[in-house]
Amino acid sequence: MDVVYFLFFFLLLVCSGGVKTKTVLEIIQYNNSMRQVSSYIGRHGLSSYFDQQNITAFLPTDRVFRTYHSSVYGYNMSDTVTVESLFLYHLVGRKIQVSDIRDNTTAHSLHPSSYRLYFNILMDGSTKVYSVNGAVLVSTDIIASNGIIHIIDRVIAPVSSAKTLHDYLLKPDMPALEFRSIAMASIIDMELKGNTNNSGYVFTAYAPNDSYLIPTMPEYAKDILYDVSNLEFLKKVVHAHTIPDYVQFLPSSWRSNNKTILHELCQLTNLQGKRGNVCYV
Numbered sequence: 001m002d003v004v005y006f007l008f009f010f011l012l013l014v015c016s017g018g019v020k021t022k023t024v025l026e027i028i029q030y031n032n033s034m035r036q037v038s039s040y041i042g043r044h045g046l047s048s049y050f051d052q053q054n055i056t057a058f059l060p061t062d063r064v065f066r067t068y069h070s071s072v073y074g075y076n077m078s079d080t081v082t083v084e085s086l087f088l089y090h091l092v093g094r095k096i097q098v099s100d101i102r103d104n105t106t107a108h109s110l111h112p113s114s115y116r117l118y119f120n121i122l123m124d125g126s127t128k129v130y131s132v133n134g135a136v137l138v139s140t141d142i143i144a145s146n147g148i149i150h151i152i153d154r155v156i157a158p159v160s161s162a163k164t165l166h167d168y169l170l171k172p173d174m175p176a177l178e179f180r181s182i183a184m185a186s187i188i189d190m191e192l193k194g195n196t197n198n199s200g201y202v203f204t205a206y207a208p209n210d211s212y213l214i215p216t217m218p219e220y221a222k223d224i225l226y227d228v229s230n231l232e233f234l235k236k237v238v239h240a241h242t243i244p245d246y247v248q249f250l251p252s253s254w255r256s257n258n259k260t261i262l263h264e265l266c267q268l269t270n271l272q273g274k275r276g277n278v279c280y281v
């Protein structure tokens with residue numbers, strides 16, 4: 001009798017396993033480390049988005065949500081419209097396997113404003129690190145019947161904005177950030193101001209928050225930096241913090257020991273005044 005039952009269940013398992021691949025939605029619902037995503041989908045009625053044909057879903061695990069504080073990023077995770085647009089930002093309307101990803105490329109998300117997702121590939125030693133808006137792809141190419149899932153190590157909405165950099169610096173979406181000191185500098189450089197207010201131009205800017213710039217910079221350094229008779233210097237410093245024609249998100253878990261990039265930035269921002277060198281990176 002026992003043997004018969006055992007065989008019966010065994011056959012049942014084999015059949016259900018072999019007959020059909022699960023949809024993206026089903027994989028999420030069955031995976032114990034995606035309970036948070038699953039519960040947001042259920043609570044806010046988002047199932048149909050994950051049952052569409054030909055999608056790619058970039059999904060954070062539960063562990064990510066435990067460290068995600070919506071108060072910091074200004075997203076209300078109890079609000080259906082907010083959660084819906086946040087999750088749509090994690091979806092693309094075509095299949096993207098990890099081998100399709102190229103550095104400095106973008107894909108339109110299914111977000112109502114069609115915001116782009118940005119891909120980067122960086123080297124960690126000899127390992128390629130793939131990231132989308134800086135969220136590292138930690139588990140890739142989970143194939144579903146209607147698309148592909150990549151597991152990522154952070155929630156990606158907070159770093160997206162419809163604003164140009166110019167407008168972002170004046171009014172950051174993230175409530176904890178203030179860039180008044182940099183906005184001041186952009187006014188001095190009209191060319192940069194024009195570029196940063198142009199949605200067609202891409203670049204990366206390293207922008208220290210006011211709290212790093214204003215209290216920590218000694219007066220003698222401010223005198224040099226904001227010297228109105230030598231605006232060229234301030235211009236150079238601002239340019240030294242930007243990479244033109246390239247979108248670079250720094251991945252959350254990039255452990256590279258390569259300090260070259262930071263070192264170069266540091267050298268460019270060194271203030272070689274009479275009282276020594278100061279590096280603010």
Ligand SMILES: *[C@@H]1O[C@H](CO)[C@@H](O)[C@H](O)[C@H]1NC(C)=O
Nearest residue numbers: 027031032033061139142151
């Ligand atoms: C479940 O999610 C984890 C990531 O948390 C992933 O590594 C694993 O491959 C997933 N399992 C299945 C069956 O999709």
Ligand SMILES: *[C@@H]1O[C@H](CO)[C@@H](O)[C@H](O)[C@H]1NC(C)=O
Nearest residue numbers: 052053054055093094095146
């Ligand atoms: C999904 O992609 C396949 C292969 O590219 C295509 O044949 C099919 O029409 C697509 N389905 C939808 C609903 O877009």
Ligand SMILES: *[C@@H]1O[C@H](CO)[C@@H](O)[C@H](O)[C@H]1NC(C)=O
Nearest residue numbers: 075076077078079080081082
């Ligand atoms: C968050 O959204 C919920 C549901 O829409 C609303 O009741 C609540 O007041 C919102 N919280 C804040 C801080 O806006």
Ligand SMILES: *[C@@H]1O[C@H](CO)[C@@H](O)[C@H](O)[C@H]1NC(C)=O
Nearest residue numbers: 164166167193194196197198
């Ligand atoms: C930025 O560009 C927009 C649209 O072209 C324009 O309306 C706005 O005045 C510009 N802002 C600045 C500060 O130049």
Ligand SMILES: *[C@@H]1O[C@H](CO)[C@@H](O)[C@H](O)[C@H]1NC(C)=O
Nearest residue numbers: 176177178209210211212214
């Ligand atoms: C940014 O700077 C403002 C003003 O100095 C400060 O209140 C805020 O805490 C800073 N935020 C971060 C994330 O450092």
Ligand SMILES: *[C@@H]1O[C@H](CO)[C@@H](O)[C@H](O)[C@H]1NC(C)=O
Nearest residue numbers: 104105106202244245246247
């Ligand atoms: C990065 O992509 C942009 C288009 O989004 C392109 O104009 C630029 O040349 C690319 N930069 C590099 C270094 O490939």
Ligand SMILES: *[C@@H]1O[C@H](CO)[C@@H](O)[C@H](O)[C@H]1NC(C)=O
Nearest residue numbers: 123125256257258259260261
């Ligand atoms: C470190 O980064 C620089 C700049 O991207 C690159 O030229 C150099 O080859 C890298 N060095 C190593 C050891 O990866």
